Amino acid sequence: xxxxxxxLAGGAGRRLGAxxxxxxxxxxxxxxxxxxxxxxxxxxxVVLALGCEAEPILAKDPSLxxxxxxxxxxxxxxxxxxxxxxxxxxxxEERPGAIPDAFVLPVDAxxxxxxxxEALAQALHEDLDATVPIHGDRRGHPVLLSSRFWPRLLEExxxxxxxDHILARARVGEAFVxxxx
Numbered sequence: 001x002x003x004x005x006x007x008l009a010g011g012a013g014r015r016l017g018a019x020x021x022x023x024x025x026x027x028x029x030x031x032x033x034x035x036x037x038x039x040x041x042x043x044x045x046v047v048l049a050l051g052c053e054a055e056p057i058l059a060k061d062p063s064l065x066x067x068x069x070x071x072x073x074x075x076x077x078x079x080x081x082x083x084x085x086x087x088x089x090x091x092x093e094e095r096p097g098a099i100p101d102a103f104v105l106p107v108d109a110x111x112x113x114x115x116x117x118e119a120l121a122q123a124l125h126e127d128l129d130a131t132v133p134i135h136g137d138r139r140g141h142p143v144l145l146s147s148r149f150w151p152r153l154l155e156e157x158x159x160x161x162x163x164d165h166i167l168a169r170a171r172v173g174e175a176f177v178x179x180x181x
Contacts, residue, residue, distance in 0.1 A: 002043070004091050004103065005046045005103045005105060006091075007034045007048045007049065007087075009048055009106075009107035010050055010052060021050060037112055040114050047087045048068040051075075079159070103145075104143045124173060131174065133179060136180075140181040153166065
């Protein structure tokens, strides 16, 4: 079964002074780096959830629409969970009968190694809601949400919900990785 990737890129990036999706590393935007990471890891589809300044971002970099499915989160100001909901909801619209497991990755996370995606997929068992990578003694990115679990997230209030709080009450497996993501 293929696994989707939802890249969370809806925020204003106030501390950065611009949306993080537009920040660049070695001449490539954070958004494009994460999209490329998802493709290398075999994710399909790769969803980019934009919000603040979505239209100017797309006008500046039209290749984003060719390399990922772009979803615009209209209520991005409610926080990161609103972008997550918008990205996950788009997966249901595309294939309502075949819900994939879904990786979730903030646009500003360090570039993730392909083997981290593989380790998370291997660690996700039927009795788990999600798997998270562990590097040293801390959790990192991305998180892999089970297809049986994440549709329930669409019922959460985006103004109040936080994925880390929801996962604290869920059945979460761990994959020990050499990737600080």
